[in-house]
Amino acid sequence: MNAFATSIAPPMPVLDIPVLETPRMVLRAPIVDDFPAEVAFYASDRSRGVGGPYPIETVWRKMCERLGQWVLRGYGLWSMQMKDTGAYAGRVGIFHPHDWPGPELGWAVMADAEGKGLAFEAAQIVRRHVYQTHGWTKLISVIDPDNARSIALAERLGCTREPDWDHPTEGPVMIWRHPQSEGQA
DSSP: OOHHHHSOOOOOOOOOOOOEEOSSEEEEOOOGGGHHHHHHHHHSGGGGGGTOOOOHHHHHHHHHHHHHHHHHHSOOEEEEEETTTOOEEEEEEEEOOTTSSSOEEEEEEOGGGTTSSHHHHHHHHHHHHHHHHHOOSOOEEEEOTTOHHHHHHHHHTTOEEEEEEEETTTEEEEEEEOOSBTTBO
8 A cells, every 4th residue: 555545634724705795896816717807818918917928827826826725725716707798807816825914915807808897896895894804904905006097996995105126026016005995195
């Protein structure tokens, strides 16, 4: 008998990813059906603000990493699914690597869903959810200085600028601090 046959694996943690709803979307756990849209996103220049472009193998690892954060931290990124069509529109949620300056509210919208206010709609409900659920006092967004659309969204969300952060691989990036509640910075 080999070593694997005699060892007992620990129980698998069960992912309990809450489902959130906005007027137009369901924010749900990532699923394998999201993968083709993620591959297309990461093959394009649109992914530069989040470290891309990446080859298909890296995209798969990125999706697995995002699910792993739910297991390790109890929060993470949701997939944005349109209620009317069922189409995958992007992702939104909390990204928090061990060396990050704080929990980040991040978003990425697929090309065909851009310009419709979906990231704003989703970010608002996620922010409300994590503040109520986790009781945090700080939430940031890390934004590439060349990403004018995300900067505009951070401003629309009521965020305020903090000093830039020297990202370990991307260089200087902007830090935007979210208000703790509506009208509070």
